[in-house]
Amino acid sequence: MSSTTQQADRIRSIDDLEVIVDTDFHLTERQEDIFPYLESPFDEMLNTQGGDDYGYLGRVYPAHGMVYSVTMGKADSETVRTADDIQKGKDLIEWDKAIATPTQNLYLGAVHHDDLAAALATAYNNWLLDEVIDTDNGVYGAAIVAPQKPVEAAEEVDRRADEDGIVAVMIPSGSVDPTLGNERYYPLYEACERAGLPIKMHNAGGTMMTRFPSTWKSMNRALPVHATSHNMMHQTNLADMITQGVPERFPDLEFVIQEAGLGWYPYFMRRMDHDYMGAKWDAPMLEKLPSEYLKDQFYLTSQPVEGADDPQYLNQITRLFEGEDNLMFSSDYPHFDFDNTDELLKILRSEFSSEEIQNIYGKTAERVYDFD
């Protein structure tokens, strides 16, 4: 094959893509959309004529009280509630197909009135089917369920399973309590399986924090806690420290982050930079990008190295956070999950120079800990 042909095959822009599917296209549903679809007894119980915009229903859903760019008027947030709104979004994103995802109902799982939560899920789905889904135009949707009531949620799935355009079941997962491994959810899972529908899980910043501390309690095994809590807690602390300017205030201070694996770290650097670019005002202390503070003042220790059976992964991950300067070997011996000394070396030597390996295996530690 000539190089010209190969070049012609390359994707240069989205115009070269055969199909674009937006799997998380958000609606901005309001109570005035949902209330007309509420079923008995909640339609009789609530004043369904009242309220404006989010209306009083907003008080049923928890609010996290944080200030965002939209609140400050620095970014627009389009309304997506009607076919015209959807078309506007479709024209902008240029999708061929989209799966509509709620906004306010991402918080549904945190609603304290369980029966009302289940009724709101049903009402949202009625609205979705009536007003939003339009398969001829590529608009699909996920039937939402209230995780507070798994049996009712299963019935909801059964009811929606054959509706045209329902392609998934949506669990507002940021606020589930207990976590989704609990057997109480099995009826819901059985229903989804019966329906042949995948489950979409979507957190919202505010909901996760309503459950984060109790999440530990609801995981009744060690493995999920060990696999997630180290990096989750580090991310939480680091995000807060950087946003509040700790490394800026203490420029000579260095921090060593231990025992949380590596892959989350380049992700976290980039996630922080990404968010910071749109919210400098929320971290006004900072003089440089979050990732630069992390590279300048923070170090990772190696154990436990995940993915050691996948050298390509590990080499790339290590490069992505400039591990040649920021990674320090550790074994965690004699803990049950300790790493042998050559575990990392076997992999890194195919990618990193001897000098860089020397750094990882000791030179960096000498600088950080200043042994003499």
Added chain:
Amino acid sequence: MATNDTQNPETDGLHHVASADELEEGERIIADVEGREVAVFNSNGDLYALSNYCPHQGGPACEGLLSGTLEVDEDEDLVWSCEDEIVACPWHGWEFDVTDGRHTASDKYRLPTYDVREIDGELYVGL
């Protein structure tokens, strides 16, 4: 070609945008200058011209809110500053300083700036 008597050497090579009294303090005009969208701001009485194309994802950067931003002072107290000098792109809220086009968080990104002049009550931009 015959010389044009009405030609003004001062405005040579410049593009007319609007008359100056159309641009009040705190306002902006988005003009099409040779196929480029250029925003002319009147920020606290001074004129600035910037590209309306956001280096992030191509949003209409200069059509967003013109306001200030939060900073910290010497005592590390929060202060509201640069009032009417910061424009936020309406797509994702990236903030740019209209006086020099720089992103508030990173020197890696900036909106191109252009020469802007008021001549005889009319506004001109040079690309």
